[in-house]
Amino acid sequence: MLNLGIIGLGTVSGYGHLPAASSSPHWRLAAIADVNPQRLAQVARDHPAAAPYADFRALLAHPGLDAVAVATHADTHCEITLAALARGLHVLCEKPMAGSLEQCQSMVDAAGRADRILAVNFNGRSALIYRRIKQLIDQGTVGPIRVVRIVYDWSAHQWQPLERMENFMRNGGPVVDSAVHFFEAIRWYTGQDVEHIDAQGVVLPPYEHPQHVIATCKLSGGAIALVEAGWLYTNRSKDQGQLYQIDVIGDDGAISYDIHSNSLRAFGKSSTLIEPFEDSDKNFPYIYERFAHSIAQGKLVDLASGLDGLKATDAAYRALASTKRHK
Numbered sequence: 001m002l003n004l005g006i007i008g009l010g011t012v013s014g015y016g017h018l019p020a021a022s023s024s025p026h027w028r029l030a031a032i033a034d035v036n037p038q039r040l041a042q043v044a045r046d047h048p049a050a051a052p053y054a055d056f057r058a059l060l061a062h063p064g065l066d067a068v069a070v071a072t073h074a075d076t077h078c079e080i081t082l083a084a085l086a087r088g089l090h091v092l093c094e095k096p097m098a099g100s101l102e103q104c105q106s107m108v109d110a111a112g113r114a115d116r117i118l119a120v121n122f123n124g125r126s127a128l129i130y131r132r133i134k135q136l137i138d139q140g141t142v143g144p145i146r147v148v149r150i151v152y153d154w155s156a157h158q159w160q161p162l163e164r165m166e167n168f169m170r171n172g173g174p175v176v177d178s179a180v181h182f183f184e185a186i187r188w189y190t191g192q193d194v195e196h197i198d199a200q201g202v203v204l205p206p207y208e209h210p211q212h213v214i215a216t217c218k219l220s221g222g223a224i225a226l227v228e229a230g231w232l233y234t235n236r237s238k239d240q241g242q243l244y245q246i247d248v249i250g251d252d253g254a255i256s257y258d259i260h261s262n263s264l265r266a267f268g269k270s271s272t273l274i275e276p277f278e279d280s281d282k283n284f285p286y287i288y289e290r291f292a293h294s295i296a297q298g299k300l301v302d303l304a305s306g307l308d309g310l311k312a313t314d315a316a317y318r319a320l321a322s323t324k325r326h327k
């Protein structure tokens with residue numbers, strides 16, 4: 001069993017990292033850290049075997065630690081990751097990888113120097129629907145990919161508490177927080193880098209960054225992609241909803257998923273497949289299983305690398321910058 005420390009015990013740790021790590025046969029939750037004393041005390045009550053720390057640097061010195069999960073906000077990821085790698089720990093870092101491209105690069109370089117695993121947590125690598133689509137692509141269902149579209153819009157009302165959304169709005173809004181997953185998935189599906197991005201955004205007071213963005217991309221192998229991410233959908237409706245759609249279009253067929261039909265349709269050359277697919281599961285147990293496996297193998301297996309994280313984060317920041325040029 002490997003010893004894990006989790007730094008940042010907020011929302012994503014609450015539903016993802018803490019339950020997955022503490023119930024994993026591969027991990028022992030050895031230490032936890034949060035700057036918020038109430039949150040730290042609450043999580044410490046639920047996980048009495050984990051040593052609680054108010055300061056992440058103290059956690060990094062916890063005896064026998066093998067790895068840390070960094071689940072704070074993006075502007076602290078670089079500092080924490082560099083300190084963890086310098087102590088010889090493996091790192092699973094939440095997306096977006098860091099606050100700038102330079103910070104992402106320094107994390108990649110440090111992981112290489114330390115010869116430690118640096119994985120970046122993107123839902124696309126773990127969620128069943130994304131992995132099923134990737135499997136169909138690899139089986140040749142659609143042939144060479146020409147177009148990928150990923151649309152994910154939801155209501156800002158779903159953010160609780162509201163301060164949490166404001167924090168994400170300060171750090172770039174949905175094109176950085178949500179769309180970074182989709183830029184990563186597009187790279188993973190096509191094997192192509194995002195070369196050119198043009199994006200438009202809706203900026204509404206009091207926020208500096210757009211609350212809804214539509215980005216079009218030209219990829220390095222000639223495919224094109226559309227990424228849409230927003231938090232304006234159904235904001236004033238009685239009932240809140242979400243739009244979630246993934247389409248992969250190739251020479252030989254197309255694969256489509258949408259959250260309303262809860263089904264995946266794959267139209268291939270010689271067959272059509274319709275699979276019911278109730279997916280909202282980010283599948284953190286899979287991430288922790290793969291993280292442990294990667295450490296055992298001494299190389300990253302089935303998770304996004306630091307370089308993948310850098311490229312997706314770069315695409316998200318380029319899309320954000322493009323919306324500013326169009327203001």
Ligand SMILES: NC(=O)c1ccc[n+]([C@@H]2O[C@H](COP(=O)([O-])OP(=O)(O)OC[C@H]3O[C@@H](n4cnc5c(N)ncnc54)[C@H](O)[C@@H]3O)[C@@H](O)[C@H]2O)c1
Nearest residue numbers: 008009010011012033034035036071072073074094095096
């Ligand atoms: N992969 C996913 O599905 C997913 C989902 C949600 C959020 N995220 C990402 O996870 C990260 C955290 O998001 P969240 O929604 O949990 O935020 P959050 O605000 O709910 O929680 C962040 C926590 O980090 C703590 N913190 C801040 N600075 C710290 C520091 N220096 N040391 C220790 N603790 C510190 C805060 O007190 C808070 O408890 C973000 O990068 C976000 O984009 C990923």
